[in-house]
Amino acid sequence: MEKNFELFLTQLYEAVEHPDLFERALTTASDMLGTSGVHLYTYDAAKPEERLNYVARIDTAFELEYTTDYFPHDYRIERVHKSPYGQVITDAEMTTEHGLKTNPVHQLLPRYEVYDLMGTNLTKGDNFGWFGVSSLRAGDGFTPLQRKVFERMIPHASRALHYRQRVKSLEMKLSLQDRVAAELPFGLIIFSQHTISSINPEALEILEHGFLKLKKAGLACTDRKHNRKLAEAHVSALHGGLPLLKLTDERSGITYLIQMFNPKPQAAGGAVEAAQYLAVKIMMTGASEQAERAVLENMADVFRLSKAETNVICAVLSNQSLQAYSTSRSVRLDTVRKQLRSALYKMNINSQKQLFQLYEVFRSFSR
Known part of the structure; x- marks a missing residue:
C-alpha cells in the first residue's frame, strides 16, 4: 500500500507541470481505493476558460455536460461549500430527500456510471474545488479503510490542484501578454517591484533613439527638465493617477507621448496605496516628416x-x-x-x- 501511495504522489506532483499525467495519477488512486471514477475539479463561472477538470474512469463528456447544464442548479454545491475545507463529505451529507426526487443532477450521474460519492471541499476564493470518488456500484458505500486512504490523499490533491491553477493562470497571462504586446501599435513597458517585467518590440525601437532611457523603477530622459516631469509622473501613477506627458526632443524634433498607469490599483481603508506595477505607454509623433x-x-x-x-x-x-x-x-x-x-x-x-x-x-x- 505504501509503495502505491508513493507512486500516486510522484505522479500527482509531476502532473502539475504536465497536466496530461493527471489521469494516470487518479487511476492509481482509484486502484488503491477500489473505486471507479475519480474527479479533481475547480471551476469559477466568471472565468470558465481557467477551469481545471481531471478525471479517471469517468467519461470526459461528463464534465462538459455537468458544467454547462447542471452546475448552476446543483443544490449540493452550497452544502459542499459549507463543509470544512479538506474534510470528507459523503452523499448522506450532500443530498436531501427533496433533491433526490426533484433535482435533475441525480438523473445525470447514473448515466455516466457515477454512483455513491465520497469527496471533499477544495474551494479557494471564487474557484469551487472538488476532489471526489465514486463507488463501483450504486449502494456500495465506502469502508473505513477506503475513507482513511482517501483522507491521506486529500492534502496532496489540494496542493496539486491549486499549484496547477497558479501555473495555468501564469501561462495564460504570459501568453496573452506576449500576444498583445507583439501586436500593439505603441511601445509598452511593464515595471514590477523595481524590475522590468516586460517590454514590447515597439518600445525597444523607441528607446534606440536615445532620448528616453530605462532605469529599474521606471523611465528616465536625457533632458533634465523632462526627467523631472517623468519622475513626478511616476509618483502620480503609482498612487492612482493617470499622467499624460508630451515631451519633445529638440535635437531630433521628435515628440513623445507618454502615458503611465497602475494596471492593478489597490485601496486600503479608503486610501489608494502605492501600486506593485507601473505600465508605461509610449508613442512617437512626427513620423510623417521625411529625412532629406x-x-x-x-x-x-x-x-x-x-x-x-x-x-x-x-x-x-x-x-x-x-x-x-x-x-x-x-x-x-x-x-x-x-x-x-x-x-x-x-x-x-x-x-x-x-x-x-x-x-x-x-x-x-x-x-
Whole structure:
C-alpha cells in the first residue's frame, strides 16, 4: 500500500507541470481505493476558460455536460461549500430527500456510471474545488479503510490542484501578454517591484533613439527638465493617477507621448496605496516628416550603403518603426533588422541615437 501511495504522489506532483499525467495519477488512486471514477475539479463561472477538470474512469463528456447544464442548479454545491475545507463529505451529507426526487443532477450521474460519492471541499476564493470518488456500484458505500486512504490523499490533491491553477493562470497571462504586446501599435513597458517585467518590440525601437532611457523603477530622459516631469509622473501613477506627458526632443524634433498607469490599483481603508506595477505607454509623433533625400544620398555615397540599407536608414530617420517599414515593403522584419545592423556597421556606429547625430552632422554640411 505504501509503495502505491508513493507512486500516486510522484505522479500527482509531476502532473502539475504536465497536466496530461493527471489521469494516470487518479487511476492509481482509484486502484488503491477500489473505486471507479475519480474527479479533481475547480471551476469559477466568471472565468470558465481557467477551469481545471481531471478525471479517471469517468467519461470526459461528463464534465462538459455537468458544467454547462447542471452546475448552476446543483443544490449540493452550497452544502459542499459549507463543509470544512479538506474534510470528507459523503452523499448522506450532500443530498436531501427533496433533491433526490426533484433535482435533475441525480438523473445525470447514473448515466455516466457515477454512483455513491465520497469527496471533499477544495474551494479557494471564487474557484469551487472538488476532489471526489465514486463507488463501483450504486449502494456500495465506502469502508473505513477506503475513507482513511482517501483522507491521506486529500492534502496532496489540494496542493496539486491549486499549484496547477497558479501555473495555468501564469501561462495564460504570459501568453496573452506576449500576444498583445507583439501586436500593439505603441511601445509598452511593464515595471514590477523595481524590475522590468516586460517590454514590447515597439518600445525597444523607441528607446534606440536615445532620448528616453530605462532605469529599474521606471523611465528616465536625457533632458533634465523632462526627467523631472517623468519622475513626478511616476509618483502620480503609482498612487492612482493617470499622467499624460508630451515631451519633445529638440535635437531630433521628435515628440513623445507618454502615458503611465497602475494596471492593478489597490485601496486600503479608503486610501489608494502605492501600486506593485507601473505600465508605461509610449508613442512617437512626427513620423510623417521625411529625412532629406539629398543628405541620405550623401551618406550612402560616403559609407557605400546599398539601396536597401539606405531605405531602412531613411525609415528610421523619418521616425517610422521597423515593423511598419517591413509591412509597407512586404519584407520580413528580421531582414529589415539585418539591413539596419549592416548599415550601422558600415557607418561605424551602433545605435539609432548615433545615427540621428550623424545625420545632423551631414545635414549641417549640406547647407
